[in-house]
Amino acid sequence: MDQQQDQQRRVIRVLVVAQVLGGVGAGATLSLGALLAAETSGSSAWSGMAATMATLGAAAAAVPLASLARRRGRSISLATGALLAGCGALLAITAASLALFPLLLVALVLLGAGSATGLQARFAATDLATDATRGRSLAVVVWSTTVGAVLGPNLFEPGEVVAGFLGIPPLSGGFVFSAAAQAAAAAVYLLGLRPDPLLTALRHQAAAHPAGSAPPQKRRGLTILARTPAARFAVVSIAVSHGAMVAVMSMTPVHLHDHGAGLTVVGLTISLHVAGMYALSPVFGWIADRAGRTQGILVGEVLLLAALLTAWRGSESEAWVTVSLILLGLGWSAVIVSASALLAGAVDVGERAPVQGSSDLVMNLAGALGGALAGPALVLLGYPGLGLVTAVPVAVVLLWTVARLSGARRHARVAV
Known part of the structure; x- marks a missing residue:
């Protein structure tokens, strides 16, 4: 060890x-x-x-x-x-x-x-x-x-x-x-x-198996996700959070510029957003390990929803838009760290690589879709509408997270 x-x-x-x-x-x-x-x-x-x-x-x-x-x-x-x-x-x-x-x-x-x-x-x-x-x-x-x-x-x-x-x-x-x-x-x-x-x-896994036991079958990542609820929940959480982050983040410079903000303000806002995405990830890793992965996802989804609602209500204020982008980065970080840790622990070590590859595929496709739809949404609905519409899938995942935690508590009470 x-x-x-x-x-x-x-x-x-x-x-x-x-x-x-x-x-x-x-x-x-x-x-x-x-x-x-x-x-x-x-x-x-x-x-x-x-x-x-x-x-x-x-x-x-x-x-x-x-x-x-x-x-x-x-x-x-x-x-x-x-x-x-x-x-x-x-x-x-x-x-x-x-x-x-x-x-x-x-x-x-x-x-x-x-x-x-x-x-x-x-x-x-x-x-x-x-x-x-x-x-x-x-x-x-x-x-x-x-x-x-x-x-x-x-x-x-x-x-x-x-x-x-x-x-x-x-x-x-x-x-x-x-x-x-x-x-x-x-x-x-x-x-x-x-x-x-x-x-x-x-090799450690193979050594831990009894002699003569069959090695795990090689399956595609999506096949493994279809039969593993915890892994499926983790991948959906990652994809929705990433798509929401890309959609709002990519349109924020355009929105600020159209409302007269200078390049200094735009640059500072994006820099603070990036800092939120990465700088506090060790804190969210500690939360995921100590409180639980699903609890960490819950923290992230709450932060994301707060960010999107702030973008909806505070779109005319440069300060509130900046706050929204910071919360958006923090929420993304909490979900990515916690859900990735949940995904790694939800499947057998021999199945991790294909599942993780499928997760990254879905995550990037969600980001591409979010970025592609964000422009037309900004034109049709404005920045407040973009924030509100993007909040819908985040709220759905938040409710799913709460339901999973409630179900786990009920099972724990029954077991006792």
């Missing part, structure tokens, strides 16, 4: 370092993706395709990377995702140099693999964790994303300097940092995750 705990601590350290590197890579490019898309296509109308293609790329990579993890281990899977993102960065530089917008879209899809890798890294933190520490282990890896999220967007000016030195378009300089960071992250995964945490956990 002591050996497993030592290995778990080493896994967490490796994942934190790799997440910082991957976060820098993602932050350095996604902050420039919209600008480069507008420049390469010749129209700002296409700028939104940067986030869309990256999100779709993350969704497309989720299940293949999870399948690779089950066959070859986390180190190979995570390193592959990081290298795909690095190739995407190099392809983006090529697309910018040749002014080929379709090639840039392909590059953004590959860059989305970096986001998928970051999401699956949080699950790698749970492979060797005990049930008592699973939430905190996962939360530390989520928290480490904060560093990259803060540093990445600030590499714009250094990127221009590098671009001038290399003779490439100014906006593509940030992608040089991304390619280097993703390559470094891949090396950290390959060299640091030895022995591999998932393969080690599978």
